Ligand code: 2PG
């Protein structure tokens with residue numbers, strides 16, 4: 001079937017910032033996709049244009065050339081990359097390209113009459129494929145509960161404090177558990193007399209001048225904690241600044257080693273700034289046996305960086321964000337490369353999210369180890385959890 005029409009228009013994301021939604025048609029079939037945006041971005045990410053520019057590019061540049069083409073996401077991704085012609089997608093905008101890329105994949109799945117996760121699974125990036133095991137895996141929830149860094153007014157030192165829930169076999173149960181834990185955490189913070197604000201990803205944020213305090217609170221409620229440090233956000237002039245004190249990379253490493261000894265931390269994302277390669281190597285050496293060291297700003301869903309950082313033993317897991325790279329094809333290549341190397345993927349939302357639940361289907365479709373979808377308090381995050389639960393039901397019927 002061929003694309004019969006396609007257009008983009010403006011919507012608002014969870015921060016109230018403008019972004020775009022793309023709608024694509026093929027005969028009686030249609031699909032929509034919208035694009036999130038990040039605040040703590042890596043310098044190697046593909047370039048997003050303003051919503052107005054991206055929409056103009058979809059409607060005036062791409063759409064006229066898209067109509068009449070076969071609904072085939074990998075062919076259309078190739079066409080988009082050629083039309084853009086830049087390394088960082090700055091001509092059409094990575095946001096314009098991603099909206100189109102996801103929309104065409106969704107349309108293709110609809111035409112094939114398959115749920116999106118199943119269609120993605122058939123593309124063959126799943127961890128289970130190589131082992132010959134065809135069972136469906138559900139991602140563990142890396143669920144944000146405390147927000148800090150640039151994602152919150154009260155700047156807790158690290159950007160995201162998460163509970164890790166689930167074991168890869170189911171999802172509705174872990175979501176229920178998360179709801180209970182999130183409520184308990186809210187009550188506990190209030191009882192402790194904390195002034196609470198909501199951060200960008202829907203987690204709580206409070207004032208603290210003690211690095212260990214959030215871990216003390218969280219570890220009383222749950223025994224698997226994850227962190228997104230977003231190390232680049234407090235890196236200035238070669239030093240890491242926490243509570244007005246400066247730390248060298250080595251001193252920050254000691255902080256992590258102590259935290260890992262003292263608290264049930266199972267995963268640390270971006271512990272250092274994106275160019276502090278030595279910091280990553282050191283933390284892997286010291287803690288990589290027991291902790292996931294996850295690349296995000298370091299790797300930016302880019303196969304070149306993933307290859308380099310895996311080879312040089314800087315990470316043992318990769319965060320996957322489709323909008324860091326711009327097309328579904330390249331996102332799947334990044335996932336495939338990570339899985340082939342025997343490492344884990346965590347599929348992630350952005351801090352400015354939309355109601356699009358694509359990452360839930362992607363996570364199940366590729367058999368990702370985890371999903372980072374935010375706190376259980378904003379609609380833009382809930383749509384991902386709700387979609388995972390829906391997929392669990394669909395799997396049951398397969
Ligand atoms: C991150 C993300 C998402 P942002 O750093 O992992 O949690 O934040 O979208 O602001 O880059």
Ligand code: MG
Nearest residue numbers: 228269270296
């Ligand atoms: Mg991150």
